[in-house]
Amino acid sequence: MLRKKQYHNLSGCIAGIYRHSRNNINRYIKSNGIRGTQNDLIIHLYDHPGLSQRQIARDLCVDPSLLARDLKALIEQGLVSREQNPSDRRVNVITLTEKGSDIAQDRIKAINGWWAELFDENPQIDPEGLYKELRCVYNRLLTADA
Template sequence: MPLYSLSKFIAGIYRQSKTEFNQQIAGLDVRATQSDLLLFIYDNPNLVQREIAAQMVIDPSLLARDLRKLSQQKLVTRTSDTADKRVNRINLTPAGIRAAERVKHTMISWWDSFFTQHPEIDQPVFTDQLQKVYEALQRTKH
């Protein structure tokens, strides 16, 4: 298998899973990146926008747009940092927490169903390898 195929596989896995996730969470009125953002903030509360953009590898202007939409939907809050009023700390509202938990449950159920339907794929090994790739990429950007 040529190595350039890896990008095709990774992109295809992401698009296919997000398409199916989005169908299951349609009532939340959030797009794929916004659902990822809700989960990230759920796991990493009180970060500033710059930190979120860097850690999620999202363009800061696109992040600002998605945060504005989530804020309008009353799913996130943007609070001025006490040390630097120019910086906003990002947190979930109670409605945002419920939305993130629904997204998380949907993703867990989807992946659980996928691995149940495909026992030929060793889930712990697959997860471990993806984590190693992700962590290696994170180290190379610093």
């Protein structure tokens, strides 16, 4: 049983899983000059099209100035477009281009393959239970930040 004085190990495990998955997945995909956070951004936009920069920064827990830098790089590569929301000109709506969508699909396929292999090799891990618990924590954190 995990004791309160060991809770910090949760963060280490989550960070390690993330880094391990990214390192292994990067072996299967072409980088195309796309960095880690930019990959996360492309995938998030694929799953959630038409978000504002503010929503994306909140969802990905990314500093808005760093997000702006990554968006600029992705726009220059023709992977993302940024347009003013016609109903509120202060808000920029971010969407993937067709090229960005193709890359997102490749990335998602690689990520899903990595996780499928992990679960196949480790049947004692319950993918649905793991997802449910992590999703619960993530949603709680999002509502706490709102």
